[in-house]
Amino acid sequence: MQQDNPEVDPADQWVHDPETGRYRLDPAPGIAPQRRRVAAPPSAEGRRTAQRRAAAAKRTRRRRVLAWTAGAGALVMVVGCGGAYYLYQHFNNNLTSVDVQLGDEAERPKPAGDALNVLVLGTDSRQGLGREYGDEGSTGHADTTLLFHIAKDRSNATVISIPRDLMVPIPECRTADGKKVPGSTRDMFNNSLGQEGRDPGCTWKTVEKVTGIRVDHFVQVNFEAVKTLSTAVGGVEVCAAKDINDPDSHLRMSKGRHVVQGDDALAFVRTRHAVGFGGDLTRIPLQQQFISSMIRKIKSGDTLTSPTKLYKLADAATKALTVDSGIGSVDRLKDLALDISKVDTKNITFATVPVLDDPKDENRLVLKQPDAGHLFSMIAGDRSLTGAPTAPATPEATGAAGTPAAPAVDSKSVRVTVRNGSGTGGQAQQAVDRLRAKGFAKAATGPNAPATATSSVSYPAGHDAEAAALATALGLPGDAVRPDPKADPKGPLVLVLGKDVLTAPTPSTAATEAPKDLQRVQADDTDVCAK
Structure with missing residues (x-):
């Protein structure tokens, strides 16, 4: 019986077969291969046919693994899963899934049809990270929250950041283990996760209540994921418009462009006191810059052509990822990745929910109306912020005026x-x-x-x-x-x-035009710098 060689990198055992365009498993070094029949040298025409097949297969493989990333590295996990599914089925064992409890279906916004809404939660969990990042052992709250809307025709995507300090109503919810957690009429958004044992299903319900947008899936990552994923892709390029020295996030960066990974990447996405006005709203554009750069790195770099890099990326991704049970397998994540990878980078827009300082507490935020409702209405109506043409949403997915559909009542x-x-x-x-x-x-x-x-x-x-x-x-x-x-x-x-x-x-403008002065970042903009 053959024994595995413990010194062999498992990724090195996979080699590309030019005739099929797939990777196949070859025996590890030192293990005798099976006897094969040796074919005669191919003719010139045969070589040209093989070359055409290899080129077509390479394009097909590239389409299979192309996917974009999100949520301080969260959706880059999907990229890894999509690219490596047929290579490493054991990644299923890495995944953690949660059965979310969303309550009465009649009280939820109506389905968005073929459009897709994915909630990405970046938690501030310190579990296993020691005291270096503060609050040792904290289970984490909704520190970074992004709602990804992918148009039903996959021509564009909108990513809205929800500030952690936003004051919102948090509805009553049940956790996956059946625990009932009372709601709150007014609380910080980040308390929708972790506080009183709330799980991602509670945050999911809160987002639906606040925005009127139906969420289809969630993915969740913590601090450690940002470090491992940025390292797995070989670093992410970021830009600083000035020297930055933030003792709270441990970021020290000179003015200019830098490639960050590991601890430096985490410090970059956590920085807020040394940029802008020093609050959460000035940290969000840094995160948007980082995610946009990650998207470009995955789509244009050499990660997709390297079995070793794909293996490392997918392994790190699936270990760091918690998802809802609806996408709780590599197979389903692969399908999600292939679906959203159809969106062109130039048509991915990041925006921040319009907010104002809370008149009751200067350290908190409230929604700026009517702008916030206007933005939510556009997303529910499947309208693009990039100007990319989008097929109008069906009446079943939105209200008659393009506003989020109401719960079914008489x-x-x-x-x-x-x-x-x-x-x-x-x-x-x-x-x-x-x-x-x-x-x-x-x-x-x-x-x-x-x-x-x-x-x-x-x-x-x-x-x-x-x-x-x-x-x-x-x-x-x-x-x-x-x-x-x-x-x-x-x-x-x-x-x-x-x-x-x-x-x-007016109802006619709510679903078609973006609010004036909306903060936004295009994923293909390479000139964005932290200020």
Whole structure:
């Protein structure tokens, strides 16, 4: 019986077969190969045919393994999985999957059809990393969150960053082991993961509630993944517009271009105090720059043609990755990678959710309306930020106005009292007219409310689905909806109109035009530098 040679790199046992375009396993050095019949030398025509087959196979193989990356290296894992699936089935054993509990299907946004939405969670978990990165042993929170939208025709992709300090409602959720975690009407977004035992399913539900966008899958990585993946691809080029010395992230970088990997790569994506205004919003563009460069490195480098590099990348990727059970195998990840690899790098846009400083706490953020709702509406409507033509979304995937579809409720039976807090007369009746046109036949005006900047919907216990449907009908974000524990359980929903209603976008523009002054980065832009 043959024994494996422990000194042989397993990647070196795979060699390229020019006739099939695939890799095949050859015996390790020192092991006698099987006897083969020796064929006669091929004719000139035979050599040309073999060359054509090899070239075609090489192109096919390249298409199979091309995929782009995301979330501080998270989706580069998919690249590795897609490129190495047929070589190393044992990668399945590396993967960790979670059965997310998403609750009542009727309360979720409707499916996006053939479009694809993937939630990428970069956690600040320190487990196994010692004290060097602070808070030793922390299980991690939603430190870096990106929602990847891939158009249904795969012509473009939009990646929105959700700031960790954003104040949002976190819904009640159940973890994979059945634990019930109470919700919170107002909390930091990063507490949707880790806090009180919340798992990625809780963050998934929070994103759907806040954005009105249905999530299809999630992938999660931690600090260690950034280090191992950046090393596996041979480093990632980044740029600094000035000298950077951040003692908190341990980044010391001179002005100019650098190739970072390992600890330096992690320090780069964690840096915030030494760039911009020193907060989370100035760290996000660094992460977008890093991910864009990673995408370009994978697509243009020599990683795809090296079995050894592919092996190392895929091995590091699958060990670092936690996913939902829907993509909890290398086979399914491979299919996902091949699907999203169809997007041209120039048509991948990174953007940050529009936010403002929280008037209640200068260290926190709130959604900037109507811009945030406008952006969410575009994504739900499968509209591109790059200008790439996209087939319009189907009515099943979005509301009639291109806004996120509401949970399934009988709007005709929902009682709504509309109060005007905008400071401009006549707004309550106009809102009632719009609601009745949308099927809310029992909408009625109520007394004026004190002046307020933002519109909101409050609801009695047990009427959260109706409140979500009302907010969606008006294009309001998820954090505009809040329970009223003092309300009569049999009472109506209460819609308070704020000053934002005076500048709300019309339905015709909400699904087609990006908000003005939206922060964005194109994945093919090589001139982006940390400032």
